[in-house]
Amino acid sequence: MLSENAKAEIEQLKGKYPDPKSALLPALYVAQREHGWLSPEVMRDVAEVMDLPPAEVASVASFYTMFNRQPVGENLIQVCTNISCSLLGAEHIVEYLKSKLGIDVGETTPDNKFTLVTVECLGSCGTAPMMQVNDTYYENLTEEKIDRILAELAERKG
């Protein structure tokens, strides 16, 4: 479960705030970075280090879209489909990704390389359409650009 290193990192984060509870979101990020998603077991460990009831940790985690409460593939593809991206063809981008990856929105490829989801505005409206893969923004998307990005990501070792 949560490594000793992660626990120590969370302890340290608690000291950054006047009230240690403020470190809960940063703590969940630490846990997610280590495990890829927040399983009930991992959240229980976070609760223990944070000295909070497990139900409270689970409740907070469930409020925020960036905490994965289910496993995701190595590359979490998040396509913005909000207004500015939508005006410039986000729906087509989603359809193209679906056909390229052979999965529907919300699904993961059988090799666990890619998960495809749609998300709300990511503040990249001047460079629409766009998607975020894990932490990286890819902007001004075209079919050719998506081909290149997917090829690069597929080659990258997990």
Next chain:
Amino acid sequence: MEKFLLRNVGVPNSHEIDVYIGRGGYQALAKALKEFEPQELVNLVRESGLRGRGGAGFPAGVKWSFLPKGVYPRYLVCNADEGEPGTFKDRVLIEHDPHGLIEGIIISSYACEVEHAFIYIRGEYVFGAKRLEKAVAQAYERGYLGRNILGSGYDLELTVHRGAGSYVCGEETGLLTSLEGDRGHPKLKPPFPASQGLYRKPTIINNVETLFNVPFIVEHGAEWYKGFGTERSPGLKLFCISGHVNKPGVYELPLGTPMMTLINDYAGGPSKPIKTVIPGGSSTPMLPPDVLETLTLDYEALAAAGSMLGSGAVIVVGEGTCIVRLVERLAEFYRHESCGKCIPCREGTDWLYKIMHRIEHGQGREEDIDLLLDICDNISGKSFCPLGDAALGPITSSIKHFRDEYLYHIRERRCMV
């Protein structure tokens, strides 16, 4: 025109502290600490007329003056939870000029006698958060943060805190609950954060761009600042323009600039004939093309036109776009982002989306238009935070200006465009 807010954007390595200092950075901080008492800075910012750039447009210096006297500790929180669809100006400042923001935060914290400031940055801005964290570390190393800043005796801690994906955390009380480690549920006001905010202590919350303006006001003075813009909307503003224009992007203009100047002279003109413009972020009521010719970009002119300046996010929608589909998408957004605390917003945004969805999918009824308006009326002003009200702007304004398109969708069971 000369750039101020964007003066470092495009300069190589503008995010590095040496580049920033080499271009005159942190001089306003030195001046503020040396020449001003905190209260004098509050007066200066109030005198400048600087209004909040996050969307509400409340005068920043007036907000600062609401801090109860003699109550400490006080906190300052920079709202970098930029999430209003169409808005991407704060991201540009954070990524390209993080020290400009940090300098604004330090001066503002000194003015408000704050000992610990926070930057709450939306979780998706990973790159921006890394830039900020590095810049904050550099500022500590050089003595701009920490104890006895520049020998003034003033101490300040600054913490970068990442959100984790939630639009409502851009609302100030939602942001504070999130920063306290909870679900980002907004709170009823009063008490306002200035009297009971973070950890129930006096707290000032300002948008990135608002704080970013402060060093310029310290450097050049309130009169200089008021030389830009209009009498009631003074100063400089970042406009983010997106959608059907040839050169979308962030442009710095004085408030009061004509809308068509932004669209034509800066954004390269519309890429197709304009059908409607959403002038201040997705929640602001859309405007028909015929009002655009004479419209200026300031708080008063937008309000007079029946909309809002909001965050300065101008979304240009061209001919050939289905308004019903567009509004359905926005209704889906607000439904998704409603935190669920207040019933009118939670139930109302869900209901609005379901009706928009059925109209878009050929299942609409003529009475749905009145039903939408009735639900809007029942959400308006009945929730703790403005999210419920924000959901109404697209619906009421689109029915006002594009009722024929709704009726066509309902009667013909298909799209007009």
